[in-house]
Amino acid sequence: MARRTHSRFENLLALISKLPWWAGAMLALAAYLMLHSMASPEVTAGSQPGILGGADSPILLNSLAMLGQYLVPAFFLLGAVVSVYGRYRSEINPGGVATRAEWGALNAMTWRQFETLVGESFRRKGYSVTKTGGGSDSDFHLVLKQQDKTFLVQCKQWRAIKVGVNTVRELNDVMTAQGANGGYVVTSGLFTDEAQAFASSHHIDLLDGKSLHALIHGVTVPGKAGLGPLNAVTSGAPFCPECQGRMSLRKAKSGKHAGKTYWCCMRYPECEGRRRV
Numbered sequence: 001m002a003r004r005t006h007s008r009f010e011n012l013l014a015l016i017s018k019l020p021w022w023a024g025a026m027l028a029l030a031a032y033l034m035l036h037s038m039a040s041p042e043v044t045a046g047s048q049p050g051i052l053g054g055a056d057s058p059i060l061l062n063s064l065a066m067l068g069q070y071l072v073p074a075f076f077l078l079g080a081v082v083s084v085y086g087r088y089r090s091e092i093n094p095g096g097v098a099t100r101a102e103w104g105a106l107n108a109m110t111w112r113q114f115e116t117l118v119g120e121s122f123r124r125k126g127y128s129v130t131k132t133g134g135g136s137d138s139d140f141h142l143v144l145k146q147q148d149k150t151f152l153v154q155c156k157q158w159r160a161i162k163v164g165v166n167t168v169r170e171l172n173d174v175m176t177a178q179g180a181n182g183g184y185v186v187t188s189g190l191f192t193d194e195a196q197a198f199a200s201s202h203h204i205d206l207l208d209g210k211s212l213h214a215l216i217h218g219v220t221v222p223g224k225a226g227l228g229p230l231n232a233v234t235s236g237a238p239f240c241p242e243c244q245g246r247m248s249l250r251k252a253k254s255g256k257h258a259g260k261t262y263w264c265c266m267r268y269p270e271c272e273g274r275r276r277v
Helices: 002-017 021-038 058-094 099-107 111-123 165-176 193-200 209-217
Strands: 128-132 142-146 149-154 182-186 204-207 248-249 260-263 272-274
Touching: 002 021, 002 058, 021 058, 021 260, 058 128, 111 142, 111 149, 111 209, 149 165, 165 182, 182 209, 193 204, 204 209
Parallel strands: 149 182, 182 204
Antiparallel strands: 128 142, 142 149, 248 260, 260 272
16 A cells, blocks of 8 residues: 555656656645635634534544645645756756767777778677668668678768657668668667657667667777877867867858858857867
8 A cells, every 4th residue: 555655656756757857846836825715723613513524524624735735836836846856967967968078089089980880789689781882872881781681871960969750761762772680770879759659669779878888888899099088189170169069170261250261060050169279
């Protein structure tokens, strides 16, 4: 019985925490005002015995209201606090997204290095890996074979923060044309709900930032001494102050700084981070 009550308490708290924090605060205020008005210290002498089960009912309701005017608002406020904390954690490191340090390391890699890294990671899982030789904009980049099955890997959204369903649909079309058994879409960010729903019904696995980290953890790229999966490539370029990605030199073409060189985030225009040279 106690376990069931505890479970109901947790479920209700989880429900409140899904609301915006201000909604929880408003519910707390409304609950306090309502219960406080009911928690009058005086019980009228003219209370009719037949109402609500007898003369003791007003006294019981009064006692419950006096206690509830503090407990119920506190419960709503607790839900609001949980809501704020949950949103704070999702902003610092959304579930499934690579951390800022990992973002910087991944963005520091060239496209070929990243492609080789992912291929080596799948090879260590027992797949035979073949590169397609296409660029970062190709429909798919790796062909995996295991036993008699073929899988296609698409990595062109590897720096995207959020990948939509169109990318997954494109891979599915190529899989159909190639007769592949399944596929993978790799990103260091997240996938939209629509993309996840489509992938789950079309034999496509979505590797988000968290899954990507697990896939490449401990893997080094052959021929690239000292290049670990999350180690930045030392090229002298600083990290972006906004996303911690690698930056590249650019020259301003117009404005009061025309002709001057500055560091610009390689993820521009998605990220507009800049540094002075």
